[in-house]
Amino acid sequence: MSPAAASSAGTISAVLRDTGLMACVRASRTPNPNAMKFTLDVTLSERILANRGDDVDDPFTRALLGIAGVASVFGVNDFVTVTREPDADWDSIVCA
Secondary structure (H helix, E strand, O other): OOHHHHHHHOOHHHHHHHOOOOOOOEEEEOOOOOEEEEEOOOOOOOOEEEEOOOOOOOHHHHHHHOOOOEEEEEEEOOEEEEEEOOOOOHHHHHOO
16 A cells, blocks of 8 residues: 555554554553554664654655644654644544
8 A cells, every 4th residue: 555545544553554564563551641652563674753744755654644633753663652733532543
């Protein structure tokens, strides 16, 4: 699936599934109510650090930032932390 198609799916679950990273994902709350950690069963090839509006080359990062309500993404090794806009709803960001 193309990055544009993945981002149009509109949820983290869809992006992970469509990019092949969905085999085993565990979502965890963080001390920040606007951030959620997603532990993957694969290792990311590169460190991710991007905010909405950044010019991003990586299709996975671009797809995550294309989800309505996502403000920023940080990822390293086997996890990605997604920070939402303060008024965004987690259910509409995470669920397929």
